[in-house]
Amino acid sequence: MRSFDDVLPVLKTLGRALEKYARIDKMPFDFGVGDPLFPAEIHMVSTVVTQGPFSVTELAQELGTTKGAVSQLTGRLLKKGLFTKEKDRHNGARVIISATELGRVAHSRHMEFHQKHDAQFMAFLQNLDDSSYQVVCSLSEEMDGWMGNYLK
Numbered sequence: 001m002r003s004f005d006d007v008l009p010v011l012k013t014l015g016r017a018l019e020k021y022a023r024i025d026k027m028p029f030d031f032g033v034g035d036p037l038f039p040a041e042i043h044m045v046s047t048v049v050t051q052g053p054f055s056v057t058e059l060a061q062e063l064g065t066t067k068g069a070v071s072q073l074t075g076r077l078l079k080k081g082l083f084t085k086e087k088d089r090h091n092g093a094r095v096i097i098s099a100t101e102l103g104r105v106a107h108s109r110h111m112e113f114h115q116k117h118d119a120q121f122m123a124f125l126q127n128l129d130d131s132s133y134q135v136v137c138s139l140s141e142e143m144d145g146w147m148g149n150y151l152k
Contacts, residue, residue, distance in 0.1 A: 025040070033102050037080075044063065044070075045106050047063060053096045054096070055094050055097070056095060074097050083097050
């Protein structure tokens, strides 16, 4: 079994990667729709395009965030013309969030952005043997739980 000191370099590397991700998460990107979008915004747009439409509650559950955060983001995305909202025909108290055509364009450009920027890392993952890929999947799950513990 490895000691804490043995695994510390791995934790430092992960820490650097997480720090870079935190900085990136605060940067707006141009997806060709008139307004730059922050990662949380474009990821919400992509979720609604690929899996929606959603109610605010459903979208919060899907994204693993609060209804308040979803309401704030959807408000900004409505103003930017990427979402529409309408009352559910079957339940008047429920509001449904859908993507507009501009939202679908943003999603498409977002996918192109990732294909370009993530190509090297995606090739790394795609070329792993099955055993190594399972280790990466397990690591990802463990990291998710690890970070979740800080939010409790």
